[in-house]
Amino acid sequence: MNKHAVAAGKIAGICFAGVLLVVLTHLVTGAAIERRDERDTYRILKDLAPDKGFGVLKPAEGSDTVLGYYPVWGKPGEAESCILVARGRGYGGPLSLFVYCKADGEILAVRLLETREYPGMGKAAEAPAYMNKFKGTGGAKPVPLTLGSLSRADAEAVSGATITFGGIARALERASSFVKNGGIRK
Amino acid sequence: MIQTFSKGIIDENPVCVYLLGLCPVLAVSTRVIDAFAMGLTLLVILVITSTAMSAVKDHIPGRFRVFVCTAVAGACASMADLIMQAAMPGLSDRLGIFVPLITVNTLILDRALGFAQENTPSMSFWDALGMGCGFFLTLLGVALIREVLGSGTITLVPVGRFSGVIRIPALSESPVRVISLSAGGFLVLGYLKAVFDLAAPATIKKSADEEEK
Numbered sequence: 545m546n547k548h549a550v551a552a553g554k555i556a557g558i559c560f561a562g563v564l565l566v567v568l569t570h571l572v573t574g575a576a577i578e579r580r581d582e583r584d585t586y587r588i589l590k591d592l593a594p595d596k597g598f599g600v601l602k603p604a605e606g607s608d609t610v611l612g613y614y615p616v617w618g619k620p621g622e623a624e625s626c627i628l629v630a631r632g633r634g635y636g637g638p639l640s641l642f643v644y645c646k647a648d649g650e651i652l653a654v655r656l657l658e659t660r661e662y663p664g665m666g667k668a669a670e671a672p673a674y675m676n677k678f679k680g681t682g683g684a685k686p687v688p689l690t691l692g693s694l695s696r697a698d699a700e701a702v703s704g705a706t707i708t709f710g711g712i713a714r715a716l717e718r719a720s721s722f723v724k725n726g727g728i729r730k
Numbered sequence: 731m732i733q734t735f736s737k738g739i740i741d742e743n744p745v746c747v748y749l750l751g752l753c754p755v756l757a758v759s760t761r762v763i764d765a766f767a768m769g770l771t772l773l774v775i776l777v778i779t780s781t782a783m784s785a786v787k788d789h790i791p792g793r794f795r796v797f798v799c800t801a802v803a804g805a806c807a808s809m810a811d812l813i814m815q816a817a818m819p820g821l822s823d824r825l826g827i828f829v830p831l832i833t834v835n836t837l838i839l840d841r842a843l844g845f846a847q848e849n850t851p852s853m854s855f856w857d858a859l860g861m862g863c864g865f866f867l868t869l870l871g872v873a874l875i876r877e878v879l880g881s882g883t884i885t886l887v888p889v890g891r892f893s894g895v896i897r898i899p900a901l902s903e904s905p906v907r908v909i910s911l912s913a914g915g916f917l918v919l920g921y922l923k924a925v926f927d928l929a930a931p932a933t934i935k936k937s938a939d940e941e942e943k
Binding site: 551554555558559562563565569570573574584665704 | 790805820
């Protein structure tokens with residue numbers, strides 16, 4: 545009994561030391577991770593909508609794709625707009641998107657965060673120019689969901705990575721619909 | 731000591747000879763920089779866990795050592811994950827779940843619960859360092875082959891004006907895309923294993939033949 549109690553005490557001591565080290569590391573790195581996340585998010589928002597002001601992140605309700613949105617403040621009289629935080633699914637896993645939308649659902653700019661798509665295939669979607677094909681869609685013009693709805697040059701550019709393209713297009717289409725259906729005013 | 735260290739690099743290479751720790755080799759070998767970070771992280775955790783397990787082996791009953799090993803490796807992997815998130819967020823996002831998963835990496839369990847239980851902490855340190863270097867170099871080799879053939883690039887660390895990506899003419903325009911996929915990982919690993927088997931020392935071949943008989 546005594547032998548077992550000593551062994552149990554030693555094991556508990558080792559586990560406690562491990563937990564203590566992890567907690568200490570978290571205390572040191574936690575603040576840095578939080579600061580970096582805030583800085584990165586602000587940089588993305590500024591890239592998408594320069595010369596605009598932003599509100600705090602508001603949670604989105606009733607959508608599996610849109611996680612939340614930042615209200616965007618322009619000059620007085622300008623149309624209402626927002627930057628949505630949306631998620632999709634590509635070939636290599638989840639896709640995180642920032643979508644700058646007007647109140648009528650028109651997509652003004654998109655930023656795809658770093659993905660786990662395969663190099664030489666869906667990884668190309670991370671290039672800012674990739675999103676040009678979606679700009680101006682979502683309002684009067686529908687979001688292109690298939691290769692057939694793209695120009696020949698754009699279709700050739702995404703061939704070989706159609707799952708990634710489909711994942712992004714569907715996420716953008718849902719984000720645009722969320723805004724059109726009054727999601728940001730609820 | 732030198733022999734204990736060097737055996738893990740070629741003669742008893744953990745990946746190509748014993749097929750240990752294959753999960754990250756297949757999953758995190760599409761870019762050289764990811765493989766470099768993963769290999770280095772696993773090397774450090776392996777050395778710490780194996781040396782620590784050898785040091786405490788006389789104080790822990792045999793049937794409980796696996797729990798202690800998991801606790802030590804888990805604590806190291808969690809710390810590595812947090813440090814990576816703070817210092818290299820992009821890399822941390824790409825490696826994703828594979829850093830915490832180092833906790834149950836078969837190479838760590840094999841060395842910390844096998845070799846380290848029968849040898850001194852000093853020998854376990856050199857063994858883990860050698861095995862870790864063998865794993866690191868193999869992972870780096872697989873990643874280099876897969877990235878060059880699969881996407882026609884070599885991704886390194888961006889420094890100053892250098893973007894960090896070296897493009898290989900011709901291959902970057904029309905890469906062999908299947909090499910970037912999971913199937914390509916198995917293909918490359920299979921060929922590497924075949925090369926190691928052909929070049930394996932006669933003693934290892936003999937013991938393998940005896941085991942088969």
